[in-house]
Amino acid sequence: MMKVIALAGNPNVGKTTIFNALTGMRQHVGNWPGVTVEKKEGILEHRGERFLVVDLPGIYSLTAHSIDELVARDFLLKGSADVVVNVIDATALMRNLFLTMEILEMGLKNVIIALNKIDLAEKRGILINVKKMEEIFGVPVIPLNAKEGIGIDELKDKIVQMARGEVHASPIIPRYDPEVEREIRHIEEALRDTELAQNYNLRWLAVKLLQRDDGVIKLVLRHLGKDKLDEIMGHIAEVEERYKRAMDLIIASQKYEFIDDLMHRFVRYTHEQGETLSDQLDRFLTHPVYGILALFGVFYLLFKFVFAFGLPLQEMLDEAFSNFGEWLAPQIANETLRGLVVDGIIAGVGSVLSFFPLVFLLFLAMSILEDIGYMARAATVMERIMRKFGLPGKSFIPLVLAFGCNVPAVMATRTLDEERDRVITMLVNPLIPCSARLSVISFLAGAFFPGNQALVAVSIYAVAILLALLMAWVFSRFVVRGEESPFIIELPEYLVPSWKTVFLHSWERSKEFIKKAGTIILLGSVVIWYLSSYPVEIGSGGSYAERLGAFFEPYMRLMGLDWKAAVSLLFGIIAKENVISTYGVIYGSVDEIVNAMSPLQAYVLALVTTLYVPCIATIGAVRAESNWKWALFTVVYMIALASIVGILAWNVGVALGL
Amino acid sequence: MLMIVPLNVLRPGERGIVVNILGGPNARQRLVSMGLTPGATVQILEAHPMGPLIISVGGVRFAIGRGLASKVMVRKL
Numbered sequence: 001m002m003k004v005i006a007l008a009g010n011p012n013v014g015k016t017t018i019f020n021a022l023t024g025m026r027q028h029v030g031n032w033p034g035v036t037v038e039k040k041e042g043i044l045e046h047r048g049e050r051f052l053v054v055d056l057p058g059i060y061s062l063t064a065h066s067i068d069e070l071v072a073r074d075f076l077l078k079g080s081a082d083v084v085v086n087v088i089d090a091t092a093l094m095r096n097l098f099l100t101m102e103i104l105e106m107g108l109k110n111v112i113i114a115l116n117k118i119d120l121a122e123k124r125g126i127l128i129n130v131k132k133m134e135e136i137f138g139v140p141v142i143p144l145n146a147k148e149g150i151g152i153d154e155l156k157d158k159i160v161q162m163a164r165g166e167v168h169a170s171p172i173i174p175r176y177d178p179e180v181e182r183e184i185r186h187i188e189e190a191l192r193d194t195e196l197a198q199n200y201n202l203r204w205l206a207v208k209l210l211q212r213d214d215g216v217i218k219l220v221l222r223h224l225g226k227d228k229l230d231e232i233m234g235h236i237a238e239v240e241e242r243y244k245r246a247m248d249l250i251i252a253s254q255k256y257e258f259i260d261d262l263m264h265r266f267v268r269y270t271h272e273q274g275e276t277l278s279d280q281l282d283r284f285l286t287h288p289v290y291g292i293l294a295l296f297g298v299f300y301l302l303f304k305f306v307f308a309f310g311l312p313l314q315e316m317l318d319e320a321f322s323n324f325g326e327w328l329a330p331q332i333a334n335e336t337l338r339g340l341v342v343d344g345i346i347a348g349v350g351s352v353l354s355f356f357p358l359v360f361l362l363f364l365a366m367s368i369l370e371d372i373g374y375m376a377r378a379a380t381v382m383e384r385i386m387r388k389f390g391l392p393g394k395s396f397i398p399l400v401l402a403f404g405c406n407v408p409a410v411m412a413t414r415t416l417d418e419e420r421d422r423v424i425t426m427l428v429n430p431l432i433p434c435s436a437r438l439s440v441i442s443f444l445a446g447a448f449f450p451g452n453q454a455l456v457a458v459s460i461y462a463v464a465i466l467l468a469l470l471m472a473w474v475f476s477r478f479v480v481r482g483e484e485s486p487f488i489i490e491l492p493e494y495l496v497p498s499w500k501t502v503f504l505h506s507w508e509r510s511k512e513f514i515k516k517a518g519t520i521i522l523l524g525s526v527v528i529w530y531l532s533s534y535p536v537e538i539g540s541g542g543s544y545a546e547r548l549g550a551f552f553e554p555y556m557r558l559m560g561l562d563w564k565a566a567v568s569l570l571f572g573i574i575a576k577e578n579v580i581s582t583y584g585v586i587y588g589s590v591d592e593i594v595n596a597m598s599p600l601q602a603y604v605l606a607l608v609t610t611l612y613v614p615c616i617a618t619i620g621a622v623r624a625e626s627n628w629k630w631a632l633f634t635v636v637y638m639i640a641l642a643s644i645v646g647i648l649a650w651n652v653g654v655a656l657g658l
Numbered sequence: 659m660l661m662i663v664p665l666n667v668l669r670p671g672e673r674g675i676v677v678n679i680l681g682g683p684n685a686r687q688r689l690v691s692m693g694l695t696p697g698a699t700v701q702i703l704e705a706h707p708m709g710p711l712i713i714s715v716g717g718v719r720f721a722i723g724r725g726l727a728s729k730v731m732v733r734k735l
Binding site: 060061094095098212245246248249252253278288376380383387487488489490491 | 681684688689703704715716717719
């Protein structure tokens with residue numbers, strides 16, 4: 001069994017940079033069992049030993065108020081780690097040491113403190129006596145500047161030493177006022193004779209019980225019974241009465257006081273920090289008016305960058321695959337096998353891979369903005385607006401990404417803190433028209449509304465965006481339950497991105513996309529190939545696809561469309577741009593469409609294409625980020641919505657004599 | 659004279675010491691773990707009539723919603 005190293009720390013402290021420096025390219029991203037929290041693991045090799053490094057979610061404390069905190073806490077509590085590396089930010093010691101104290105309070109002895117951003121702290125006049133700090137905390141403290149790779153080797157050495165049991169740590173434990181300590185002792189004594197004493201650190205249990213931690217209350221109830229628990233709770237209420245404050249506040253503020261006292265002994269401040277560049281930038285970037293303008297500017301540039309490089313690459317890959325298929329076709333004698341390989345598998349793999357450049361570039365642009373620190377500002381300026389629709393400001397980012405591609409956009413919902421926000425953002429995400437639907441919208445607008453094409457395209461976008469916001473509001477009210485998350489977000493110092501971190505992150509994410517969405521796309525394209533080639537080739541009216549279309553024809557009539565639209569929309573589920581090319585197959589030429597439909601029909605088709613079932617890659621992403629239930633729900637509600645809008649638009653159009 | 663007010667009424671540049679946090683345990687824990695705890699000094703950096711406040715606590719900047727800020731009781735300095 002490989003020994004396990006866990007990395008724990010606040011968000012924005014450089015934990016990922018340290019993780020990358022320890023593991024290099026040998027890493028793997030997955031999920032923690034049962035929850036949608038990203039789990040990163042990697043291998044560290046040092047001095048002939050191999051370790052499994054686990055990056056715990058970035059957290060501010062070990063209460064159990066979010067999934068992230070619960071995941072980290074359970075991992076540490078179970079003693080799953082042989083060494084715990086607590087990464088802290090030297091420029092924000094007070095707050096970072098709060099988590100450190102919570103970790104040490106668990107009674108862990110195998111902790112190393114990685115004191116990151118030590119260079120930045122010095123620049124700001126925060127001088128830390130590391131030797132003294134080690135003495136006070138009773139655990140090794142390694143100063144680092146992880147970005148420049150300074151201190152990494154020392155950290156690795158210390159990890160190896162600690163894993164071998166060569167470091168004798170006697171960690172400090174936070175102490176509270178006598179009155180609180182008396183309660184802690186009282187609870188500890190009550191628990192001493194229970195089974196809990198074998199599995200838990202009693203002092204930690206006592207402190208958590210004082211904080212009225214749900215999990216610990218249940219645990220204690222099981223072992224002590226209701227009467228004893230009620231007695232303890234009564235004591236707590238008395239103390240609260242005297243302090244005129246909730247117990248968890250008393251504990252927290254005394255913990256901070258304890259930290260403050262310690263800090264006086266090893267930190268010195270040489271000069272007062274003036275206004276930083278970050279302060280100046282923020283005055284502009286978080287401003288309710290300029291901030292929003294800047295936000296639009298930033299995302300405009302982002303899409304410009306992604307499309308400028310992504311679209312040509314996508315076309316190139318598309319062409320390469322169809323050329324390969326054409327080359328391969330004559331080499332396969334068996335007709336069925338040829339069809340399956342060329343039109344099913346190669347076309348499927350081709351459409352997966354042709355997504356790759358776009359998805360990778362979107363992730364890259366996102367990671368850069370995240371690493372710079374801009375995403376927190378974007379969330380801040382959008383907070384007020386998004387909240388009106390029942391969503392937090394942060395959910396703006398996945399929704400904007402959807403204009404590029406819904407798949408990375410759905411994957412980006414995992415940056416949201418609350419389950420409720422994640423699900424709602426995921427459900428409405430496919431309503432935002434992606435670049436594939438843009439191609440359908442602009443084709444139909446150009447072919448049927450020459451002169452007014454921009455207006456027509458904009459009207460369809462407007463309908464889609466309004467519906468996305470409306471549905472978010474509806475879901476937040478009636479479908480997805482849960483408290484609205486209180487809004488507080490750290491605005492980290494702006495930083496030059498660490499390219500290694502940014503590239504590794506985007507690469508991992510895009511690989512994940514291929515793995516998760518890949519199989520479902522492949523499967524889908526084989527099904528579509530089958531439907532369009534059996535029992536006879538499509539175009540004759542006898543294929544399964546066309547029969548299916550004919551079956552749906554009465555339904556399509558309600559919105560003024562025919563069986564051809566049904567077939568095209570069916571194929572559009574693989575990739576939305578197929579809607580147009582399928583018409584091409586049925587009519588023999590795309591240009592024929594203009595003669596076969598009225599402008600009103602074309603408008604309805606564009607609307608319905610935008611709103612109906614998401615493409616299968618997106619369905620796959622929704623399933624991967626939540627479950628089958630929500631994926632199915634998305635499909636069903638979108639079909640319903642597209643039908644309502646389609647039928648309404650057709651009938652209003654006819655009534656107006658269009 | 660002691661002036662205890664909710665955080666959201668302070669103006670840019672003004673500072674206060676947190677004395678209590680109202681509201682449910684969820685919001686409270688969130689604030690506390692980020693350093694907004696009784697005894698901490700908070701400074702308002704930006705406050706626009708619409709939108710979140712930008713504050714500084716323990717050398718770190720945060721954006722905080724007005725609703726949440728109204729639960730943080732401070733003694734104005």
